[in-house]
Amino acid sequence: MDPDEQALVCKRLANGESLSAIAREFNTTRQTIMRVRERGKTERVHDRQPSPRTHASY
Structure with missing residues (x-):
């Protein structure tokens, strides 16, 4: 099945x-x-942008 x-x-x-x-x-x-459904869920998780950090970096 193609993309x-x-x-x-x-x-x-x-x-x-x-x-x-x-x-x-x-x-x-x-x-x-x-x-296909499971692969789609996995790809959506990996496509997410990282959450902005809410605490100061040390």
Whole structure:
């Protein structure tokens, strides 16, 4: 599954579509859709900007 398809899967999951419906449309398994979902969560965590420090550096 290419990155554009993965992004579309994540968007559709966020909109509440079922894993099964998405898997059928992409002609793949629910497990693949679950892996895309987990990979998307991981990438979002790594894409976050670091929090500003609220204390003085020593």
